[in-house]
Amino acid sequence: MTTPSGGSTPDDDYWRRPGTGDDNAVAKPPPAGYAGPPTADTGRPSAGYAGPPPSVPPPAGWRPPVHLQPAPPRQLPPQDMADLDAAEQRSQRVTYGFGAAAGVVLLVLLCLLCSRVIF
Secondary structure, three states, rough: OOOOOOOOOOOHHHHHOOOOOOOOOOOOOOOOOOOOOOOOOOOOOOOOOOOOOOOOOOOOOOOOOOOOOOOOOOOOOOOHHHHHHHHHHHHHHHHHHHHHHHHHHHHHHHHHHHHHHHO
């Protein structure tokens, strides 16, 4: 939304860039830790960077106490290896059957294609 006169509303001051020459603009101070623009000769900021603040290790007992212990893992049901082998053999037969049927169809299609090219 713009105003007809081209002026700004007080709500727009937050979004205005600092130093635009507008009387309504409010110049904000630079953020903490900003050292200024880099110089042309060294490429580093004009004021030295002091580095990150020193880290202090936490005290020895900083973790909260643990009152609940997790339950031990449950036992899995026993597996019937003979039944698993039989199911695997059945699925292998189905897979080989579909593969053989697809191979036969592809062989017939190849023979038809070659007979059209030859004759």
